[in-house]
Ligand SMILES: Nc1ncnc2c1ncn2[C@@H]1O[C@H](COP(=O)(O)OP(=O)(O)OP(=O)(O)O)[C@@H](O)[C@H]1O
């Protein structure tokens with residue numbers, strides 16, 4: 001497992017992978033911070049209930065934490081696409097046959113790779129957060145929103161907690177991406193299926209009143225937000241970890257059983 | 263007089279050496295031995311009760327037509343696909359437990375496969391890390407395949423032959439006891455093909471068992487010690503190549519007229535010879551008895567004039583055509 005992890009780390013150094021992962025993460029988060037601050041003056045009670053931050057919200061000690069979480073809204077897509085492409089490309093390029101001869105233990109290979117890639121996501125999330133914080137500081141000056149409460153121990157604690165929650169939510173998305181790749185075994189089909197997941201879940205959620213309590217994407221978002229109206233943080237976290245383990249378990253079963261003809 | 267003496271003595275020596283080597287085969291240690299190895303994809307049986315063996319320290323040629331089941335067999339040996347039935351022992355380990363032998367196996371299956379965004383060196387590093395291999399092997403194997411100057415280029419910029427060379431380098435990375443190569447000469451230039459032949463010989467002479475599947479029969483004939491021929495998933499022949507070529511010596515005769523070929527074939531068949539291949543005005547048959555002179559006499563008694571008459575060993579290519587129905591007239 002350690003060997004698979006180390007070899008995956010060597011792979012993630014690929015320039016285009018780094019640009020393709022970090023680029024969107026950083027760009028989305030900075031743009032989102034700027035937009036949130038620009039629009040904050042328009043946000044009244046109605047938009048607040050929809051999850052947007054007013055000027056008053058932003059000035060709270062957890063204002064920065066809220067900005068951070070909202071700025072990471074697209075993160076899930078990036079994570080799930082990264083995992084789906086990365087695993088599926090091993091089939092597409094045929095590199096899987098080389099890997100399996102050097103590491104015949106397929107579970108080790110799959111899990112080691114997972115940790116290698118999730119590392120990349122953690123680093124990306126961390127960098128994106130730093131950029132988001134810098135953007136927030138700049139924007140608070142521009143918009144004249146006080147930020148003294150942010151850098152109190154309480155504010156920093158909330159920030160750190162949000163960052164951890166974002167990373168935990170990433171694990172959920174990562175496991176779904178992995179499962180899709182193992183099922184479809186081609187980058188195109190795997191990415192197509194994970195992208196289709198978002199609107200499909202959205203539709204189901206609109207019809208099913210208990211959707212926010214049970215649908216995976218809703219649970220992952222609840223974890224990122226530290227809980228939601230439909231579910232407590234603890235429950236969302238437990239279910240997210242459960243869903244992740246289940247997805248990886250099923251993925252691993254398929255991966256272990258299937259012939260590698262790629 | 264002197265040369266005649268030599269001929270008979272030489273023949274005796276040659277015969278003795280064939281006989282003794284044929285006795286030795288049974289005792290040879292096998293790097294790979296399969297028992298009724300079978301693979302079916304759905305209803306389609308593509309490897310059918312295959313019993314092959316790959317003697318240790320030799321270069322074994324694995325040949326057969328497209329779709330014969332070579333790659334499928336090799337994939338089973340490498341633990342990439344499951345066997346449907348049967349068993350195999352590879353370097354002393356069971357095919358059901360690839361972990362027991364794969365660390366000592368290097369392979370290149372169905373074309374090179376690499377991360378296009380990493381350099382040749384970077385790709386080998388990934389495999390070295392995964393297999394806990396010495397990084398110091400990387401420059402060595404790159405040099406063996408003549409890729410040292412371009413090792414820092416991204417694989418996306420490699421030519422087909424360069425990728426193929428990198429594939430062979432990757433296979434050599436673990437200093438394997440068993441080297442499994444599927445079509446290693448694909449895309450190589452003539453110099454590359456010759457270099458591949460030398461490399462295989464050198465690797466085998468250093469004690470590595472080489473199992474190589476290829477359609478380049480002329481190349482294989484120059485380097486292989488052992489040959490395994492399969493067709494439609496079934497074993498057609500396996501044995502020492504030199505002995506096979508010797509046993510299957512044949513005679514080529516030519517006649518004036520293409521029409522006469524059929525008559526000549528009939529005459530020879532009646533005399534107990536086995537025609538194996540026919541072409542325009544030419545006929546190849548197995549020598550089992552008699553001399554060129556007696557064949558000439560048979561032809562002239564039948565009113566046929568031979569324009570050509572050569573006796574000699576077959577090539578691997580001749581045998582291949584015959585055993586895979588690719589060139590038979592029957
Ligand atoms: N994944 C698969 N599903 C179904 N049939 C397959 C699969 N892989 C291979 N086959 C079939 O198995 C047979 C043997 O294929 P294989 O690739 O082993 O042949 P080969 O001897 O390597 O041929 P070539 O010289 O063309 O490389 C073919 O009929 C092929 O169609």
Ligand SMILES: [Mg+2]
Pocket residue numbers: 332333334372444
């Ligand atoms: Mg093949």
